[in-house]
Amino acid sequence: HxxxxxxxxxxxxxFTRSGRNVVLTKYGKMLLPYVTDSLSTLEAGISALRDAIxxxxxxxxxxCFPSLITFLPDLIIQYISETKRLNIHVQTNHQSFMLLKxxxxxxxxxxxxxxxxxxxxxxxxxxxxxxxxxxVSSRHRLASQNEVDLEELNGEELxxxxxxxxxxxxxxxxxxxxxxxxxxxxETEHDLFMYSLVAADYGVAITPYPISGAxxxxxxxxxxxxxxxxxxxxxxNQSNYMSPAVECFRDFVIKRGEVFDDFCRRNRMCGR
Numbered sequence: 001h002x003x004x005x006x007x008x009x010x011x012x013x014x015f016t017r018s019g020r021n022v023v024l025t026k027y028g029k030m031l032l033p034y035v036t037d038s039l040s041t042l043e044a045g046i047s048a049l050r051d052a053i054x055x056x057x058x059x060x061x062x063x064c065f066p067s068l069i070t071f072l073p074d075l076i077i078q079y080i081s082e083t084k085r086l087n088i089h090v091q092t093n094h095q096s097f098m099l100l101k102x103x104x105x106x107x108x109x110x111x112x113x114x115x116x117x118x119x120x121x122x123x124x125x126x127x128x129x130x131x132x133x134x135x136v137s138s139r140h141r142l143a144s145q146n147e148v149d150l151e152e153l154n155g156e157e158l159x160x161x162x163x164x165x166x167x168x169x170x171x172x173x174x175x176x177x178x179x180x181x182x183x184x185x186x187e188t189e190h191d192l193f194m195y196s197l198v199a200a201d202y203g204v205a206i207t208p209y210p211i212s213g214a215x216x217x218x219x220x221x222x223x224x225x226x227x228x229x230x231x232x233x234x235x236x237n238q239s240n241y242m243s244p245a246v247e248c249f250r251d252f253v254i255k256r257g258e259v260f261d262d263f264c265r266r267n268r269m270c271g272r
Contacts, residue, residue: 057087058245063103064113066094066191067130067208068232071263072113078259079252088245096189097166104237110246112235113260115166124233127253128260130208132171132228134221135194137201143219150178150223157203158182162189170230171206211269232260 007014014028024032064072069092076090095103101117103109116124134153136142142152153175161168175182185203188194194205195215206223208230214220234253236242242250253259263269 053243053245055088055244055248056085057089058243059089059091060111060246060249061091061109062111062113063093063095063100063109065097065100065115065208067211068113068260069094070212071260074263075253075259078256079249083248083252085248088249096164098164104235107237107240110236110242111250113232114235115230116233117235121237121239122235123238124235125250125254126258127232127234128258128262128264129229129231130260132167132206132223132230133209134223135198135205135207135210135215136219136221137198138217138219139201140204140219142204142221145221147222147224150174150180150225153182153204154180156182157185159186159188159194159197159203159205160184161194162187165189167208167230174206174228209269211264211267213269 003015012027013025014031016023016025062072072092076092080086080088093109097114100109100112100114101119104112104117104122105119113127134142134148142148161171163169174180186197188197191207191210194207195210195218197203198205199215199217210220234250236246236250256262
């Protein structure tokens with residue numbers, strides 16, 4: 001029936017039938033190489049698809065905040081080492097909060113590590129807490145201090161995140177509830193650009209603790225208050241299909257608990 005349907009669609013006889021025997025016509029022979037190539041391509045596609053979702057060789061696409069870019073490779077290495085899934089493929093990118101949210105909701109990435117996205121489709125699991133600290137240049141009046149009160153920044157020239165960054169609203173809230181009014185001199189959504197501006201003495205900045213260490217010519221000063229933390233989550237889109245490869249990685253992280261806090265302890269980072 002399938003053959004007859006194809007012949008009717010193409011309006012050509014592809015086979016000559018003699019009893020139970022079927023022989024290609026010259027038109028069938030003409031079409032055969034193309035059909036063979038198509039089937040070969042289809043088989044290759046099926047094979048590639050199976051590899052992509054296989055827990056041992058599949059693909060995992062992950063977005064994270066720029067401030068977490070050295071944490072993520074450490075986590076991936078742990079996963080490969082402990083599960084022995086040496087052929088797994090992981091694609092990572094660091095994004096601003098708005099892009100990260102968009103990528104997760106559209107399915108462009110499988111997982112994201114960031115502060116919480118409030119959306120009914122987004123599932124999440126906490127992975128730890130990232131301390132917010134003050135960055136000053138080595139020439140700044142506060143450079144010799146290990147800790148400061150926020151009130152010491154009243155009227156200080158501040159390099160701030162843009163309002164497209166979720167952290168900007170948290171920092172604004174910290175200042176507002178204490179009646180502190182810093183002078184915002186520049187805005188950026190990029191941590192590395194912020195480090196450079198601080199180093200050049202264009203102002204101070206409040207950022208997540210630089211887990212790669214103090215940038216050149218910059219001092220890290222702690223802020224006196226336990227509230228100056230941001231909770232980090234691993235997130236995924238609950239409405240999208242999750243491949244076995246992604247599911248195994250997600251479940252590994254959930255089982256390990258607050259993996260970011262563990263990373264900080266092992267590397268003696270973010271602590272006072």
